[in-house]
Amino acid sequence: MREHEQHDRHHSRSDRPRDAHQPVQAEPPIEVDGAGLTLTDLDKVARGAGARLAPGVLDRLRRQYREARGISARQPVYGQSTGVGANRFVEVDEHDDEHGLRLLRSHAADAGPHVPEETVRVMLAIRLSQLAASGSGISPDVVQGLERMLRDDALPSIRTMGGIGTADLAALASTALAMAGERPTTNPWPTPVSFGKDSALPFMSSSALTLARAARAVTRLRDLEGSSRIVTALSATAVGANRQAFSPQAGRAAVIPAAARVAEEMRGLLQDESEPARIQDPFGLRAYIQAQGAVVDAMDRLGRLVESLTATAQENPLFDFESQRAVHHGGFHQASLGLAIDGLNLALAQSAPLVISRITMLHDPAYTGAPPFLADGTDGSSGHMMVEYIAASAMAQLRNAAQPASLNTVVLSQGAEEDASFATQAVEQLDRAVDSYQTMLSIELLSAHRAISVLGRPTSSSLRRVVASLREVLPIVAADHDLRPDIEAAGRVLPGLARGVLPEA
Template identity: 65%
Template sequence: MHHQGNTSATLSELPKRSSQIIEIGRKPLTLTDIVRIAHGTPAALAPEVLASLERAYQRAEEISVRYPVYGRSTGVGANRLTPVNPEDSEHGMRLLRSHAADAGDPIPAPAVRAMLGIRLSQLAGGQSGINPEVALGLERMLQTNALPELRELGSIGTADLAALAGTALALTGERPTSTPFTPIGPFGMESALPFMSSSALTLARAALALDELRRLERSGRVIAALSALAVRANTQAFSRASAYAAASPGAALVAQQMRKLTKRTPVPARIQDPFGFRAYVPSQAAVVAAMDTLQLRVEQLSSVSQENPLFDFQHSRVIHHGNFHQVALGLAVDGLNLALAQSAPLIMSRINMLHEPAFNGVEPFLARGPAGSSGHMMIEYIAASAMGELRNAAQPASLGTVVLSRGAEEDASFATQAVVQLERAVKHYRPMLAVELLSAHRAAYQLGKWPPKILRGVVSRLHDELPITEADHDLRPDVEKAASLLDDLAEGVL
């Protein structure tokens, strides 16, 4: 296996959030690092990593002479007891070809780039015993944006074998890449299984879904504050005393931000509001805490060596284990999906308040015009439909199980499927927030509510980009426009 020069593709062809190069292996990857890599920021191995990988490769060769090594001196799965001829130079490539079976729709390029960055970070940990030329090839694939085509089906939360085997085939030139790529040499038996032993794609997809959700959730806080202004909600629910009484992670942050956004709002119209406002802090705090938990898991797993087997160089031995079984990751994703689902009825509660004369002080559904005008009636159905999708996505994937490979693998975390459900949940969280934004904006306008200083820039932007049309009209463009504003609605505010 040998290292080739760069192809004609350049980093200038990539969309970037920052031109600063991310050095992989010097420190653990953060969620921000992963997202930046996904969207085109250059990444490269820290200079000292290659020498460390070379030393690990040599020591792994020495240890493997003394001990049997799964996937290197044996077959895999149900073939784990079958010895492999040490002179069999094709074993590694046969293993990759047989494991590169995937199906379904292609994985989007940002997720593939994030996967490459995560896998490079994990390999930099140096316990795989992999040939350093593989890491160099992976680095060059990322730098030239020569991406393999990966499909959505093939992982069950016990390593993304198909995706990484397919990536390996692309590295060796047996599968095409999105831009020209000069292939590396064939994988030997020392590198094939270690390269596949990772949940890097599942982690990449989780990271990107979480990044989008964090932006939406922060914007949701701004929208809830606009709704509170429109219906003169009782802001006692956001007080320090209330947050302390919630006694839950995230409650202090959520309450503090809501106090900031609703400062100097009108005298409340009610002693107690429906749960959309009264229970907002504990409900949304659960979402924030679940996001924090998932981020911790993603960041930890993105820079740790979990290859099975892994080399314990301190004690000169090889360790066979089951840490590829991503139980904690799956539970963290399931927990976030459940937290989102439980928050959805409170969004519906606020939408219903905005549309109800007893709370908004104007016409039903914020309608204006001839008798019988529908106003925002039908966008309630959009929100309710999206809420149904959130509930469907919250069915815990971790409850599933399966027996594969003639019983050699008798369970699965299904963390990958939980992440797919998170992607679906985030997709449908967006239109729920868009509907609340539309109605809060229209209600405040009809009532002539002047927002507190902190929200004036948001309201001014809404008037410019989402002008009020009170006569009944096609609301699809309004919903789509509102949804497009959500990614940065909270910037400069929170």
């Protein structure tokens, strides 16, 4: 082993950034059989539940590994009997036992910030699930090593830059080097795993990191999106909204089922049929179910696609054990995944101006009857004036993140790969979009809570419970004061706001 590798392996856990949330084995490991994992499964893994192979999976993989070795002896197999990329026409000596490790070492080049450990766990679980499906022809020893890595929480160091939506080669090569004992892990890794040329490329041939990041983003967004219902209902109550915008008729007119669900949830939160202050409200309220229904629809679509891809063998080449041949293909080109992520980014971006609209209404005496910006009435008081600037800044960031990554293209490896899906970049943008969306909703929550309290607006029984809990963490201070702690408190409480109030999806 090279000297620098020996040094790297013995880095302590404190040398790497750690997640604030440490894994707690509160739940039993999820069972992986190759039939796929749900977002709920992946969330459990992220929090430290671990994963184990279902009975019979290893026996099947051992049989298929033997069959794959036989297929490889009868026909050329990309990455095993040849090089990769621009070297795909270069034959590799059948006795070259170092070819697999050379591939892993050369492809483990990455850069950028560390991927959070929760996301790394999810990446490992997704790859384990995909390998448990039939198609890779990989050594069962490698699959067992991956299972052990999750069990022992011996995580590799993964960086964000290296993929372009045509398989996360750098992330998975880095994982393989950690499994082989050539890179450090977060917990001791006493028994390295051997990677022959029959397992190196099959292990790398997956978009498991991009899928993991998408899964984490959707899971986080689901909480925020549900909370947006509570926040919007508070805003609607504060400004005396016309409830017809959330009526069953409005839900049906929106066509998509997600919009009808949003309307139904809004009716459940508002409950009373109080006289509206206006015949029609601004779009922030009047078009809420249409815009938010589009967000829910795009979010659910991406979630379903991610779950499907956890059960899909997409390795190139793919071993078809029925026909007994290796099939060379482009399944790693994640065009549909990139488009689905772009679609969610765009849906969030088009909903952002409506958040700004509701914040503006809350700060406008014409809608509330309160002093401008919900100030205390002292001459020249600014109240919540400046939080509008924060919301506008977050909206600009969100809309910037909505530029479709799938419009990009590139030619690499001497023309061997003349395009890419850029799904990896799309999911990076989604992370930023979710951050900005949370900031915008936090600002609206802060102002809606203040408006309800200052104006003494009557609320439904569901909202009364929310308002009571908010008072414990967001006490109302009438005079101008430092708003940063309030904004931070609103951001902390926001993700869990809908739990126990809205029905579980």
